[in-house]
Amino acid sequence: MTQQQTPAGKRPYNFSAGPAAMPEAVLQRAAAEMLDWNGSGMSVMEMSHRGKEFGAICTQAEADIRTLLAVPSHFHVLFMQGGGLGENAIVPMNLSRGKTADFVITGSWSIKSHKEAQRYCAARIAASNADDQHTKLPDPSTWQLAKDASYVHLCTNETINGIEFQQLPDLTALGSDAPLVIDFSSHVASRSVDWSRVGLAFGGAQKNLGPAGLTIVVVRDDLLGHALDICPSAFNYKTVADNNSMYNTPPTWGIYMAGLTFQWLLQQTEGSLTGVAAMEQRNIEKARLLYDFIDGSDFYANRIDASCRSRMNVPFFLADESRNEAFLAGAREAGLLQLKGHKSVGGMRASIYNAMPLAGVQALVGYMREFARSHA
């Protein structure tokens, strides 16, 4: 897929936290195939999910995400609906067996996950960074893990707070044999996953993989088959797995768009690196550029501890917050969209997912520098 039609640089840079920017080549291809996918005479949206055409799209998408994320064969990949908030209920309905589950609180999303799980199990807080205003991660050596936890939940990248685990904890070394559940919605495919430390990973697609309405679940085989009776069939992982994500009609367009994104990701290279490794390299570079600029400026500030700053979501504040509206208006004029911070945090936030090129971050830094200079 190469870029067509739209002249380079014509589209603005979109820093939305999600739904978020998608690769332009993916959008171009979706537009070109809208009325006739691959000579079928149908739009992908018009295909029976049980027909051979959509079957081929779905099979390829699953194979490609397995390649991209190096998913081991003893994990299932499920295409579901309901997003991360849906999974906050679906995970405990499937995994908790009504017993104890441990939550590590690191920001807004893990707080929501913990709260929702209380409907289904004894949801404990094993650790929390609330006293640090979610600006640093609780040290794993201090986590109070329950002996009988059915699982341990982490949000490995907190989209709203901009805080990210740079590596996954080794629960075994911490004395727990519970499976680790990670909500990787907002950094999936931006870095590799150490599956030896994971029991289940879930993510809404709308940040780094595709459109809203598709949820990706990667779950280890042995965790299937333990759902509570009150788990809806459509959200029972075993039922979904046994039916290759077609127990109910899947979000076919979302799977198609994610599949195009997987192919785009597999084609990306940085030096000798490809796929997620190439993206990780590029994401390190993008994040460094932005954080280094912020750290070197008195005009802007980021409040997250340097050891756990998110590569994907960069909240920042103007020293003089009365300039916020002017900053946003100027940014829009400069073709830099959706930079307003989440209402619970305030300030600004630049989400720089896989689809954001280095040139977009360079443009943002250039604008920020000029704005600081002219408002000093």
Place this chain on the structure above:
Amino acid sequence: MTQQQTPAGKRPYNFSAGPAAMPEAVLQRAAAEMLDWNGSGMSVMEMSHRGKEFGAICTQAEADIRTLLAVPSHFHVLFMQGGGLGENAIVPMNLSRGKTADFVITGSWSIKSHKEAQRYCAARIAASNADDQHTKLPDPSTWQLAKDASYVHLCTNETINGIEFQQLPDLTALGSDAPLVIDFSSHVASRSVDWSRVGLAFGGAQKNLGPAGLTIVVVRDDLLGHALDICPSAFNYKTVADNNSMYNTPPTWGIYMAGLTFQWLLQQTEGSLTGVAAMEQRNIEKARLLYDFIDGSDFYANRIDASCRSRMNVPFFLADESRNEAFLAGAREAGLLQLKGHKSVGGMRASIYNAMPLAGVQALVGYMREFARSHA
């Protein structure tokens, strides 16, 4: 929206039961707007669901479906995820209060709904046409409605069996004051709805309204706020309503495509009729053409009682079923796609939703006539 680019008649006719054919003008517009919606510089898939652009799309879509379906102001319209199968659990989680609910069994979908509801309440069978192999509707005067039912569930068009309620029952006249819940997935917007007889209506969008992954729920205000504790927040009707369908990230692309379809529907006319009334007239004509042809032929048969044949889904059988493969292969060659019947029923099925023009049914009848002649 007018048709562009693709020459008239070039696209095949797609009789898929769902996901199903969409209006070509809607697909053309989606392709044209893919990289830049309305000068925003963003694809609809790239917009924050909380931004003003998507807010405008969503508000317009809700206003348009309210107009189309003449939804009274004391009903909420919710855009959700999970499809009809999801709603089979979500409805009893929200409405049953753990008590009794009545189900009228008329085919495959109502059987599934009844079975799933048993997880959450005392799900009774008030009537069933199983002894008639789902070929006629149980007479409302024979329904055994519970005095204390929290609701009465009907599937008003059984997609697989091809059987449809031509009018909604008046539960009050039948001695029940329970709200009527209708699954109108496969005939929504093909005919008017008598809301005075309905408490809640739900439907997956992928048959008559848009792409898979979007569920439409229309629910009377007084039915909100009674969910079971184990109802996931993302599927709690009151939570969804209180947040204007944005409690969690909605399926933004699905809402956009459904919105374009609503606009297309509002523009349709037949004589002095517009919108759903125009579609109903057109659907009556399409269905009559196909059923009249089948009834006048010894080569084809439809087994549903004439009083309750579906206008949307027309299952039919070849008298000599050894011709099935040849019939389907010839149909594909003639540009008539996805005519194979559901595996549980066999034979053929032509789904002729709103997006299927009369010319498509004429082409199908022409092919069937010629196939019968040449295989007599």
